Amino acid sequence: MRSALICFFLSAATALPQTQGTIAGTVTDTFGAKLANAAIQAKNADTGAVFKTGSSQSGEYALAQLPPGGYDILALAPGMKPFQSHLPLKAGESARLDIRIEDFANLNTLGDGRDLIIELTSRHSTPTGSAPRTSDGKPDFSGVWRGSLPSDPGRPELLPAALAIFKERTANQLKDFPMGRCQPTGVTMFGTFLPYRVLQTPGYLAMISEADTPNYRQIFLDGRPHPANLEPTWMGHSIGHWDGDTLVVDTVGFNGKTWIDVNGLPYTENTHITERYRRPDLGHLEIEYTVEDSTAYAKPWTIKRVSELDPGEEVGEYICTENNKDLEHLVGK
Numbered sequence: 001m002r003s004a005l006i007c008f009f010l011s012a013a014t015a016l017p018q019t020q021g022t023i024a025g026t027v028t029d030t031f032g033a034k035l036a037n038a039a040i041q042a043k044n045a046d047t048g049a050v051f052k053t054g055s056s057q058s059g060e061y062a063l064a065q066l067p068p069g070g071y072d073i074l075a076l077a078p079g080m081k082p083f084q085s086h087l088p089l090k091a092g093e094s095a096r097l098d099i100r101i102e103d104f105a106n107l108n109t110l111g112d113g114r115d116l117i118i119e120l121t122s123r124h125s126t127p128t129g130s131a132p133r134t135s136d137g138k139p140d141f142s143g144v145w146r147g148s149l150p151s152d153p154g155r156p157e158l159l160p161a162a163l164a165i166f167k168e169r170t171a172n173q174l175k176d177f178p179m180g181r182c183q184p185t186g187v188t189m190f191g192t193f194l195p196y197r198v199l200q201t202p203g204y205l206a207m208i209s210e211a212d213t214p215n216y217r218q219i220f221l222d223g224r225p226h227p228a229n230l231e232p233t234w235m236g237h238s239i240g241h242w243d244g245d246t247l248v249v250d251t252v253g254f255n256g257k258t259w260i261d262v263n264g265l266p267y268t269e270n271t272h273i274t275e276r277y278r279r280p281d282l283g284h285l286e287i288e289y290t291v292e293d294s295t296a297y298a299k300p301w302t303i304k305r306v307s308e309l310d311p312g313e314e315v316g317e318y319i320c321t322e323n324n325k326d327l328e329h330l331v332g333k
Contacts, residue, residue, distance in 0.1 A: 021093040024062035027055040034059030038077040045070040126283025148305035162296035169264030182320035184234040186258035249275040
């Protein structure tokens with residue numbers, strides 16, 4: 001009798017429709033080589049549920065037992081650009097998504113190899129302890145920080161004109177990347193690649209980056225408003241205020257000539273950036289950039305990054321315009 005009941009329940013379970021699906025594939029690099037240990041995440045756009053896995057030594061990965069829905073796929077590998085895609089998954093479906101993670105635009109041009117990029121974009125050990133405070137009790141962000149690393153690159157919804165610009169830059173192999181042409185990287189990429197120093201006073205915060213043109217930012221904390229007649233610039237005009245232990249920075253007045261990120265997402269003269277800086281402990285600085293631009297993006301979206309304190313480092317001199325040999329190699333298609 002007991003055996004019959006077990007068989008009955010097994011048969012019934014087999015007869016139930018399979019509602020969970022699978023996303024699987026292979027991860028490769030720019031040159032088609034298999035990539036091991038890539039971090040892969042699938043986020044259900046309807047429920048917000050997140051599923052994670054990693055690629056094997058042969059580059060294979062699989063995300064199993066996924067409920068049906070649309071999935072935002074994010075793949076990260078050290079020293080390489082984030083891969084993002086969207087994939088709808090039906091009930092019981094086994095979908096294949098092969099992932100190609102690209103190198104940064106200047107990789108292997110005259111000596112810039114992946115090892116250098118990995119060093120710049122990998123996590124490191126940091127000093128431990130509580131975040132220091134200034135004499136007025138505010139968190140003190142002062143110090144030399146390693147280039148900020150993405151913890152969430154965000155998912156912008158581009159409007160048609162901005163999407164056309166983005167597609168053109170992508171199709172042209174990012175040959176017009178501003179940094180490759182010794183032009184400013186803008187607020188959202190300032191301090192991303194090379195060390196930068198923060199100097200904080202009660203009424204003023206300055207950042208000095210090893211990457212030049214320009215290698216500084218100035219943020220006014222003295223309560224002044226933005227000027228009534230802003231002249232558009234590469235870095236915009238920045239004012240800040242404190243919200244508890246969070247420094248909130250408001251920046252407007254861009255000229256629209258630089259990029260939001262290395263993938264080619266555009267600024268315009270209407271772009272408005274709100275930054276939030278937090279120092280949760282001695283060794284880390286958390287940064288959020290919320291991008292608002294009704295002429296380029298359907299709704300505001302947020303980029304999250306983390307910088308690591310490096311007390312043994314100094315901000316060096318870097319002159320991009322001196323003997324720049326990269327430009328002739330950024331040829332596009």
